[in-house]
Amino acid sequence: KNITFDSANLVIGANAFENTGNLLEVVVKEGAVITEIGECAFKNSGIHNFTVDGSIGKLGADAFQGTGNINGFIVNEKGNINEVGSGVFENSGIHYVTIRGTVSSIGDRAFANCGNILDVTVESSTPYTLGEFAFQNAGIHSVNFSDGLSEVEKGTFEGCGNLETVKLPETLTKIEEDAFKNA
Secondary structure (H helix, E strand, O other), X not given: OEEEEOOOOEEEXXXXXXXXXXXXXXXXOOOOEEEEEOOOOOOOOOOOEEEEOXXXXXXXXXXXXXXXXXXXXXXXXXXXXXXXOOOOOOOOXXXXXXXXXXOOEEOOOOOOOOOOOOEEEEEEOOXXXXXXXXXXXXXXXXXXXXXXXXXXOOOOOOOOOOOOEEEOXXXXXXXXXXXXXXX
């Protein structure tokens, strides 16, 4: 039910925990380094919370897709994440997301069709990109982007009818077509 990772240079392979209905909590301890969480690694699992106090290099494509019970993916103050792949939380039940560290990119459709998503915070100490349609048709209410983001891509918030608050950074230079269409 509970997994704690405290290894250095760990790779979690594709589909490693897919369809594990009894999995509830995952913690990446301070000092732990997961170089990659593979494609579909936790897809359709029963996971409720994923907490990062250590470091994750890359979240692979569709890593948490379809996780209906997931409440939060939180990178705490001491934690770090570098890259969030495409479709990582697509069609999931995620409510809260906090991504911190040396974030370089958040992939296309990363949070698309997440009907329960309430709040997303991205705090990056480096420049980062946000993929096309990242939040398309999501139930998101609030999003907070740190400095480093230069562009809101095509269709980023398209169809997000619950959107109340968007904090865009001073580093923003471009908002692409349909970015807030039907929001």
